[in-house]
Each structure stands twice: as C-alpha cells, then as structure tokens.
Amino acid sequence: MSNETIQSLADQEYKHGWTSNIDADQLPPGLNESVVRAISAKKKEPEWLLEWRLKAYRHWLTMTEPTWQKPTYPKIDYQGIIYYSAPKKKKEVTSLDEVDPELLETFEKLGISLDEQKRLTGVAVDAVFDSVSVKTTFREELSKQGIIFCSFSEAVTDHPDLVRKHLGSVVPYTDNFFATLNSAVFSDGSFCYIPPGVRCPMELSTYFRINSAGTGQFERTLLIADEGAYVSYLEGCTAPQRDENQLHAAVVELVALKGGHIKYSTVQNWYPGDKDGKGGVFNFVTKRGIAHENAKVSWTQVETGSAITWKYPSCILKGDNSVGEFYSVAVTRDYQMADTGTKMIHIGKNTKSTIISKGISGGHGDQSYRGLVKIMKGASGARNYSACDSLLLGDKCGAHTFPYIESHNASAVIEHEASTSKISDEQVFFLRQRGLSEEDAVSMIVNGFCKDVLSELPMEFAVEAQKLLGLKLEGAVG
Amino acid sequence: MTTQTHNSLQLAIDGFTPQSAEPAWLSELRQDAADSFAALDVPTIRHEDWRYTNLKPLLALKLAAAAPARITPDDLKPWLIEGADEIRLVFVNGFYDSTLSRIPALPQGVLIAPISQLLGEEEGLPSKLARYADHHAQPFTALNTALFTDGAYIRAGQNAVLETPVHVLYVSTGGQINAPRTLVLAGEHAGLRLVESFVGLSGDVRFVNTVSEVMLAAGANVRHAKLLRDTAATHIGWNEVRQDRDSTYTHHSISLDAQLARHNVNVMLAGEGATCTLNGLVLGNDTQHIDNHLIMDHMRPRCTSNQLYRSVVDGKSHSVFSGKVIVRPGAAGTDAKQQNNNLLLSDDARAETKPQLEIYCDEVKCAHGATSGQLDPDAVFFLRSRGLDTRQARNLLTYAFANDVVEHIKMDAVRQHLEEVMHERFHGLLGE
Numbered sequence: 001m002s003n004e005t006i007q008s009l010a011d012q013e014y015k016h017g018w019t020s021n022i023d024a025d026q027l028p029p030g031l032n033e034s035v036v037r038a039i040s041a042k043k044k045e046p047e048w049l050l051e052w053r054l055k056a057y058r059h060w061l062t063m064t065e066p067t068w069q070k071p072t073y074p075k076i077d078y079q080g081i082i083y084y085s086a087p088k089k090k091k092e093v094t095s096l097d098e099v100d101p102e103l104l105e106t107f108e109k110l111g112i113s114l115d116e117q118k119r120l121t122g123v124a125v126d127a128v129f130d131s132v133s134v135k136t137t138f139r140e141e142l143s144k145q146g147i148i149f150c151s152f153s154e155a156v157t158d159h160p161d162l163v164r165k166h167l168g169s170v171v172p173y174t175d176n177f178f179a180t181l182n183s184a185v186f187s188d189g190s191f192c193y194i195p196p197g198v199r200c201p202m203e204l205s206t207y208f209r210i211n212s213a214g215t216g217q218f219e220r221t222l223l224i225a226d227e228g229a230y231v232s233y234l235e236g237c238t239a240p241q242r243d244e245n246q247l248h249a250a251v252v253e254l255v256a257l258k259g260g261h262i263k264y265s266t267v268q269n270w271y272p273g274d275k276d277g278k279g280g281v282f283n284f285v286t287k288r289g290i291a292h293e294n295a296k297v298s299w300t301q302v303e304t305g306s307a308i309t310w311k312y313p314s315c316i317l318k319g320d321n322s323v324g325e326f327y328s329v330a331v332t333r334d335y336q337m338a339d340t341g342t343k344m345i346h347i348g349k350n351t352k353s354t355i356i357s358k359g360i361s362g363g364h365g366d367q368s369y370r371g372l373v374k375i376m377k378g379a380s381g382a383r384n385y386s387a388c389d390s391l392l393l394g395d396k397c398g399a400h401t402f403p404y405i406e407s408h409n410a411s412a413v414i415e416h417e418a419s420t421s422k423i424s425d426e427q428v429f430f431l432r433q434r435g436l437s438e439e440d441a442v443s444m445i446v447n448g449f450c451k452d453v454l455s456e457l458p459m460e461f462a463v464e465a466q467k468l469l470g471l472k473l474e475g476a477v478g
Numbered sequence: 479m480t481t482q483t484h485n486s487l488q489l490a491i492d493g494f495t496p497q498s499a500e501p502a503w504l505s506e507l508r509q510d511a512a513d514s515f516a517a518l519d520v521p522t523i524r525h526e527d528w529r530y531t532n533l534k535p536l537l538a539l540k541l542a543a544a545a546p547a548r549i550t551p552d553d554l555k556p557w558l559i560e561g562a563d564e565i566r567l568v569f570v571n572g573f574y575d576s577t578l579s580r581i582p583a584l585p586q587g588v589l590i591a592p593i594s595q596l597l598g599e600e601e602g603l604p605s606k607l608a609r610y611a612d613h614h615a616q617p618f619t620a621l622n623t624a625l626f627t628d629g630a631y632i633r634a635g636q637n638a639v640l641e642t643p644v645h646v647l648y649v650s651t652g653g654q655i656n657a658p659r660t661l662v663l664a665g666e667h668a669g670l671r672l673v674e675s676f677v678g679l680s681g682d683v684r685f686v687n688t689v690s691e692v693m694l695a696a697g698a699n700v701r702h703a704k705l706l707r708d709t710a711a712t713h714i715g716w717n718e719v720r721q722d723r724d725s726t727y728t729h730h731s732i733s734l735d736a737q738l739a740r741h742n743v744n745v746m747l748a749g750e751g752a753t754c755t756l757n758g759l760v761l762g763n764d765t766q767h768i769d770n771h772l773i774m775d776h777m778r779p780r781c782t783s784n785q786l787y788r789s790v791v792d793g794k795s796h797s798v799f800s801g802k803v804i805v806r807p808g809a810a811g812t813d814a815k816q817q818n819n820n821l822l823l824s825d826d827a828r829a830e831t832k833p834q835l836e837i838y839c840d841e842v843k844c845a846h847g848a849t850s851g852q853l854d855p856d857a858v859f860f861l862r863s864r865g866l867d868t869r870q871a872r873n874l875l876t877y878a879f880a881n882d883v884v885e886h887i888k889m890d891a892v893r894q895h896l897e898e899v900m901h902e903r904f905h906g907l908l909g910e
Contacts, residue, residue, distance in 0.1 A: 407831075
C-alpha cells in the first residue's frame with residue numbers, strides 16, 4: 001500500500017471528540033478509606049456493600065500494579081483521580097422530556113438518540129452518563145417477563161439478595177489490581193437478571209461514556225441468566241477527545257446458570273490519543289463469565305479505540321457440556337497499544353471453547369493476543385479450537401501472539417493456530433484490476449479478514465462495527 | 479538474593495577450584511560469572527520463563543563437587559552410536575578421558591580437542607568463549623561459566639568440511655554437580671556434524687548444567703543433535719547459536735530420559751538469508767519433567783526458520799514447550815514456522831505449551847500451530863480392524879507420531895540409532 005494511504009489513515013480525526021458541560025456533583029480527587037465510605041454513602045448503600053468495598057480497598061493497598069503486560073504507560077497517579085462524579089439531578093425523571101436537554105444533545109451527537117433507539121430498533125438502552133444511570137427505557141416491557149434490567153445502584157436497593165448472592169462470585173474482590181480497585185470504588189453500572197426459561201425478547205444495550213474531565217470510570221456490570229434463560233447484551237463506547245489519560249477500570253461479571261446462555265458484545269471506540277500518542281483512554285477491564293451445566297457464555301468484541309486496551313474476557317466452563325466463545329477484532333494505529341485475548345478454563349466434562357481473534361495493526365500500533373486455554377484434570381472430552389491472525393499495515397507496527405495452552409487431561413483435544421502477514425500486493429492488484437479503487441480493495445480484504453468475528457455481532461452492532469472499521473482504515477488499506 | 483546464598487549451587491561456586499592453573503582471562507571470566515550468579519535470583523515459578531518448571535527440588539539437593547572418575551569401555555558401550563563414533567570425545571563428570579576418546583587424523587583446518595588442552599594455545603579462544611552465552615542475564619549460564627571443568631572444542635576453518643559426525647559424550651557417574659561446556663566454531667563455508675550425548679551411569683540424583691555455544695560464519699553448515707539419556711539427572715542446558723549470512727543450522731533435541739530437563743535453545747539469525755531448523759522430541763514417562771524453551775531471533779532480512787517439537791507424555795510426566803519467534807524491525811522477507819504437538823497417553827500426564835510470535839515488521843510470513851490430545855480413536859480402530867491388538871495399534875501410532883521428528887535427522891547413523899531406541903520403547907513392534 002502506498003505511503004499516502006497510510007498517511008491519510010493516520011490523519012483520520014476522532015469523530016466523537018467533544019465534551020459536554022454538565023455540572024457534575026463530584027468528590028475531590030484522591031483515594032482513601034473515607035472516599036470509599038463517601039461513595040457508598042452517596043449511593044445510600046447497605047452496610048454489607050460498604051463492608052465489601054472496604055475489604056476490597058484494604059486488599060488493594062497490599063497489591064502492586066502488574067508489570068508483565070506488553071503495553072507500557074506512564075505511572076498512574078491514583079491520588080489524582082476523581083472517584084465519584086454524577087451529573088447533577090434536579091429532580092427524578094420519568095420521561096425523556098424531563099431529561100437535561102444538553103444531555104440529550106450529547107446522545108444525539110453520538111448517534112444514539114434514546115427515542116430513536118426506542119422507536120426504531122426496539123433496543124432498551126440503559127444509558128450511563130459518567131457514573132449515574134440517567135435514563136432507562138423499556139423497563140416496563142421487560143419487567144412483564146420478570147426481567148430485571150436496571151442500573152447497578154437500583155439493583156442494590158431493589159434486589160439486594162440477587163446482587164449480594166452474585167456480586168464478586170465470578171470476579172472476586174481479590175482478583176487483580178484493577179478489579180480490586182474497581183470493587184472498592186465502583187460508581188455504577190448495569191444489572192440484568194433473566195428469570196428461568198425466559199428468552200429476553202430484545203437486545204439489551206448500555207452505552208458507557210466517560211465525561212467529566214479527570215474522572216476515572218469504574219463501571220460494574222452483573223448479568224445473570226437463570227436456568228434455561230437467554231440474553232444478548234450489547235455494550236458500546238465512544239468518548240470525547242481529551243489530552244490527559246483517563247483510566248477506565250471496569251468489571252463485568254456474567255453468570256450463566258444451568259442451560260443459560262449469555263451473549264455479550266462490545267464495540268469500543270474510546271479516544272485513542274492524538275497521532276503522536278498523546279492522551280487517550282486506558283481501558284483496563286476485567287470481564288469474566290461462568291458457565292454452569294449446559295450453559296454458554298459468548299464474548300464478541302470489536303476494539304478500535306483507547307490508547308491502551310488491556311483485557312481478557314474469559315470463560316470459566318464449570319458445568320459439564322458448557323460452552324465458551326471468544327470472537328475479537330482489535331485495531332491499533334498511531335501509537336495505540338492493545339494486549340487482549342481470553343482465558344478458557346475447562347473444568348466440566350465435554351466442555352467446548354472457540355477462540356477467534358483478529359488483530360489489525362498499523363502506524364506505530366502494537367498489539368498482542370494473549371490467551372490461556374486450561375484443561376483441568378477432570379475435564380474429560382474437552383475441546384478447544386483457537387485461531388489468532390494478525391494483519392500488519394506498515395513496517396513500524398507490531399503484532400504478537402502469546403498463547404498459553406495447558407492440558408491436564410489426555411482425552412482433551414486442543415488446537416491452536418496463528419498467522420501473521422500483511423495485505424499482499426497481489427491481492428490488492430487483483431481487486432484493482434476488477435475495477436475497485438485501492439481503498440475499496442483494501443477495505444474489502446480487511447472486512448473479509450474480520451468476517452468470522454463481525455458475523456457474530458448482533459445486527460445493530462455489526463453495522464456500527466463495520467462503520468468503525470471503515471472509519472479507522474479509511475483511505476488506506478482496507 | 480539473600481535466600482539463595484546458602485543453596486547448593488552457591489556452595490558449589492564458593493568451593494570451586496580449577497584442576498590446574500588457568501590463564502588470567504579465564505579466572506577473570508569465572509569471577510565475573512560468579513558475581514553475576516550471586517546477583518541473580520535462581521528463578522522460581524513466579525518468573526514468566528519458569529512458570530511451569532519448579533526448581534525448588536534442585537535447590538534442596540545435596541550435591542558433591544564434580545570429580546574425575548574412571549569408567550570402562552563397557553560402561554560406555556550402550557551409549558555409543560554405531561557409525562558415528564569414529565571421532566569421539568568422552569568427558570566423565572566434566573573431565574576429559576583420553577583413553578576412551580578417539581581423535582583420528584582430521585582434514586586440514588579442523589581442530590577437535592578438549593577445551594582444557596587449548597587454554598594457553600588456541601588463538602581467539604578468550605574472545606570466543608562466553609561471547610554469546612550471556613552470564614550476566616542467565617543464572618545457569620553464569621553457574622556453568624563459573625564452574626565448567628572442561629568440554630569439547632570443535633573448530634572448522636574456512637571451507638573445511640568434516641562429513642563424519644563428532645560424538646561428544648558427557649558421562650555422569652555420581653551425585654555431583656557437573657558443568658560441561660561445548661564450543662563450536664564453523665568458519666566461512668565450513669561444514670560440521672555434531673552429536674552431544676548426555677548420559678548417566680548411576681541412579682544418584684545429580685545436576686548437569688551445560689552450556690553450548692555454536693557460531694556459524696557466512697555460508698557455514700552445522701548439524702547438531704543433542705541426546706539426553708540420564709534418568710537420574712536434573713539437566714539444565716543452554717544452547718546459544720549465532721548465525722551469519724546464508725548459514726544453515728539444524729538442531730535436534732531428543733529427550734529420552736531425565737528426571738527434570740530444561741533445554742534452552744537461543745538462535746540469533748544475525749546475517750541475511752540464514753536458515754535454521756530446530757526439532758525436538760520428548761518421550762516422557764514416570765514423573766519426568768521436560769521443558770523446551772526456544773527463542774528464534776530474526777534480526778536480519780530474508781531468514782528462514784522452522785521449528786517442530788513433539789512430545790509424548792505417559793505416566794505422570796509433564797512436558798513444557800515455550801517457543802518464541804521474534805522478528806525485528808527491518809527483518810523483511812522473514813519466513814518463520816513453528817509447530818508443537820503433544821500426545822498425552824495417560825490421564826496423569828500433562829502438557830503445557832506456549833508458542834509465541836513477536837513481530838515488528840510487516841513483510842513477513844509467520845505461522846505457528848499447537849495441538850494437544852490423545853491418539854485418534856478412529857486410527858486405533860482402523861489398525862485393530864487390520865488385525866493389530868489395541869496395544870500394538872497404540873504403539874504403532876505413537877511411534878509414527880514420534881518418528882515424524884526423528885526422520886528429519888539427516889545424520890543417518892544417529893537416525894537409525896534413535897529408531898532402534900524407539901522400537902525398544904514402543905516394544906511389540908520389532909520386526910514388523
């Protein structure tokens with residue numbers, strides 16, 4: 001591909017770069033036990049949750065930040081972060097009309113107008129603006145089927161037993177440095193419970209936004225599919241342009257009980273920093289699902305944003321015959337870095353897992369697939385297939401593959417393959433001689449490269465994801 | 479650091495005295511290595527490179543210092559390779575045994591001798607020894623550099639080709655810490671074939687810590703096989719290779735027996751157009767633990783590398799494979815392949831694999847694959863339908879799986895020898 005096309009790719013402006021000025025009710029920067037207590041108090045939380053937060057905070061103090069990852073980043077000043085920031089609410093809102101117009105405009109700019117979504121797509125949106133859930137739609141329709149879909153804080157108030165039972169059951173508060181930090185200071189997030197045998201009639205979705213300057217976002221999501229239930233959940237992210245790095249340390253826990261099925265899809269397009277690598281979001285997220293007997297947990301992600309993406313959506317295949325899936329497309333360009341992959345822990349018999357990871361790296365981008373497939377001794381008949389392919393667009397980028405495969409059972413069958421290549425001139429030439437422009441040719445090749453993953457996305461997201469990929473690679477390679 | 483000052487390895491360094499007076503450069507080198515070892519931590523499973531191999535049992539061993547011992551030709555017999563013993567160097571516990579060794583007249587430009595006999599004479603030895611085996615970074619390289627007693631020196635000058643394989647036998651007889659060292663220098667367009675056998679004569683638990691350095695000048699061709707056959711040994715070996723332009727290096731690492739083995743093979747493809755093949759076979763049983771750790775560093779353009787490692791694990795044995803292919807910026811035209819296959823024959827056996835690609839250049843073709851599983855039940859069924867019993871069918875398939883590695887050995891005598899050894903292992907097949 002030519003230098004100009006790479007250049008034009010690199011010069012792409014971040015299209016979601018703006019900040020909205022909404023008065024935020026926020027704590028001063030810094031972290032100590034009283035901040036944890038203050039967050040808990042502001043959210044009117046029960047004693048047990050405060051205790052849990054404090055346990056996490058005290059544990060966090062004993063931990064050291066990990067250093068084994070491939071991306072490097074400037075030291076994070078945890079005392080310089082504002083741990084709680086909520087858009088000021090004048091009063092309780094019951095309809096869209098009462099919502100702060102500027103807020104609505106914000107969503108408008110993002111192209112996720114609530115009423116549009118509501119009317120046209122039938123997607124229920126629990127929009128999280130900074131840290132407090134301001135609007136929930138379709139709640140009533142869902143509640144007819146016994147489905148609970150609300151913000152995390154509401155769930156704590158309204159369904160404390162469910163929250164208490166499952167919170168930390170997949171990602172314990174001791175799990176890792178960033179998950180522990182999240183456990184201590186998480187502000188809000190989404191909660192979803194699908195009762196036994198219910199198939200959620202619509203795709204559930206949440207748009208996370210990072211807004212107030214200097215606010216770290218510590219989201220916590222908990223999804224429970226009870227026996228035989230099914231839910232498809234979408235998470236999409238865009239963030240405004242900003243110079244200082246922002247830490248995003250979220251936790252997502254999925255619980256698929258016997259025969260349950262959770263499909264979790266993410267499109268992530270946070271601010272990646274400018275073309276010199278200045279600024280951008282640090283996306284350090286812990287995502288994990290547990291699949292009980294005959295259950296299925298499926299992760300699909302399209303990671304195009306953030307200065308650093310560092311996450312391993314994982315599946316614990318605890319029950320017999322459970323299934324785990326991981327489909328990922330990651331794009332890094334300019335100075336973006338990604339260290340992502342998955343962990344498949346096979347515990348039950350006849351458990352199956354599939355990993356399809358596609359990495360595209362351009363400019364000075366650097367990305368790694370890091371994954372673990374672990375077959376425990378009792379996982380007879382376990383089966384894993386992994387394929388990790390990387391596409392390099394330029395001679396200054398990097399693409400790395402670090403799979404870990406641990407087999408402790410003779411009857412398990414594991415296959416892993418990976419390849420790294422660039423778009424060959426022959427491929428581009430072939431498409432060019434069929435009448436396609438270089439740009440379209442490259443775009444077609446990249447879309448073909450990612451097809452296995454994009455086809456796993458729900459319709460609404462597949463469109464957005466393709467747009468995003470096109471945007472990222474516009475004018476270049478495709 | 480404080481925790482290890484009293485372990486057996488540090489004690490071995492503290493108690494070390496060379497057999498005879500050594501030149502100043504070597505004493506300095508040893509001192510430097512000893513200082514490095516003291517400063518480096520002996521790795522634990524918390525070290526990424528050692529996460530599957532626990533060295534705690536090694537540190538607890540009571541090990542005597544290496545001492546010469548006499549062995550008879552009969553002791554040596556089982557380890558000889560018919561057709562590959564014309565040139566033979568035998569080291570017992572790391573000390574040269576001239577009565578068992580055979581060095582016939584060699585072509586011009588070829589020199590084969592124990593390192594100890596060359597210390598004062600061989601020009602360039604001070605600058606070559608320990609040149610690429612970095613004792614500042616690796617504790618076991620440091621340990622070997624501080625302790626090595628002797629080892630094989632094999633040099634082929636420009637255009638010198640030695641078709642006959644050189645067999646270097648490192649024999650261990652007791653519960654000692656043995657530190658042999660090999661240095662191979664292949665000059666421009668030179669050709670060498672080398673077999674290193676690490677064998678044990680007694681059941682005393684011991685530690686064999688080896689370092690081999692192989693340097694290939696432009697256009698050189700070296701074939702190198704390493705056979706490990708020492709049931710009582712904890713064997714930690716570092717094999718450092720540096721290849722210049724258009725050179726070809728082939729390495730076969732065959733682990734037949736060891737209590738715990740760790741083979742590190744680090745290859746620097748430092749010249750354009752170099753070709754490197756690393757093959758390995760692990761036959762594990764009982765509680766054996768075999769760890770292969772490879773780094774293939776594509777530093778220059780248009781190099782080709784190929785790795786095929788297979789392990790068959792039975793009983794409670796444990797195999798580990800970690801292979802990293804690095805493609806440096808500018809190493810365009812790299813073609814790197816890596817394959818690791820593991821066959822688990824028992825439910826208590828374990829296989830961990832970590833094939834890795836680290837790529838900083840777009841003009842490359844890199845691929846790796848890894849599989850882990852049991853024998854294909856359909857294949858077993860097919861063979862049974864042809865009249866074999868289950869055991870024969872399993873043996874035949876296991877043999878075929880392992881032989882895929884062995885058949886690549888181009889040194890005929892070595893390959894035939896290994897085929898016989900495998901026939902014996904997977905008995906019930908002989909003569910069929």
